Amino acid sequence: MTRYIALLRGINVSGKNIIKMELLRKALASLPISAVSTYIQSGNILFTSDEKNPVVLEKAIGDLIAEVFGLEITVIVVTPEILGLAIEKNPFAAKTPTDSVQPYIVFLSDEPLAENHEALQAVDFQNDEFVIIGKVIYVWYADSAANTKLNNAIIERKLKIRTTARNLKTIKKLIELSAKD
Template sequence: MKTHIALLRGINVSGHKIIKMELLRKVLSELDLDNIRTYIQSGNIIFESNSSDISKLEMQIAAKIEEHFGFVVPVTVVTPGELFAIINKNPYAKATLSDAAQPYVSFLSEIPKNDYLEVLKTIDFKGDAFISIDKTLYIWYSNFAGNSKLSNAIIESKLKLRSTARNWKTVLKLYELATAK
């Protein structure tokens, strides 16, 4: 069995697409997944599967959620190894944090095209910054993520791909949970 981490996009935000984690675990247990665990309410699922077909896992989880809850939820699945690489490549890892400064990781569905990245780089995000490495956008929010123009909607619209973001503490915790024995 291989461990995977599924990241659900846009659930339990501002009263929309509400999914209780206990029910989600029960619903996903109908799939060929084992040791299903969730972390906080934003849609972070750690599970084991015999499958290593990431696309198939994403589609199965998304289809099961739509079937049971009645709405579409984009799903991104990563492995602990991919999460380890993302953690080690973080260009903001040594940055000084303040109460307002927040590092985030945006998990992209594919490597963004350079032309689209250049368009995103032309926007003035008022002190917020990002660096693209592989299928990951490392984001530095200088004054709270919720106050930024560098939103997930802007990222998806300018890069023309799917994205879901997690704060740095969540990324570290997901890796810890996925690799715990």
């Protein structure tokens, strides 16, 4: 059995794509996964499965959400080890976060093609910085994540892949919770 974390994009944000976590946990009982728990309302699902292919799990969870809740949601499934590696490789680790400014990690459904990477690099994001390493984008917002052009929508449009972002605090908590289950 492998421990996984499903990261859902755009759940319960600004009154859109509302899914109650209790109802989601109940719906997930129909899938071949176990030890299901959720963390905060933004769509973080911790679970265990015999399935070795995360893409199969992404599709199963996405299809279930579409069927039960009527929402087309990006689902990216990772392991706690992948989250740990993402933290270890953070090129902004030396920067000091504040209440409004902290590093974000954007998880990608696939590695971006070089020409799409270049298209994203060509956009002027003012003082916001990002680094792409494999299937992860590390983001440092100069002001805050709320006041930026460097968001999931533009990243998806330029890279032509699905994404979901989490702040470092959430990622660390997901790693901690996955170790307890």
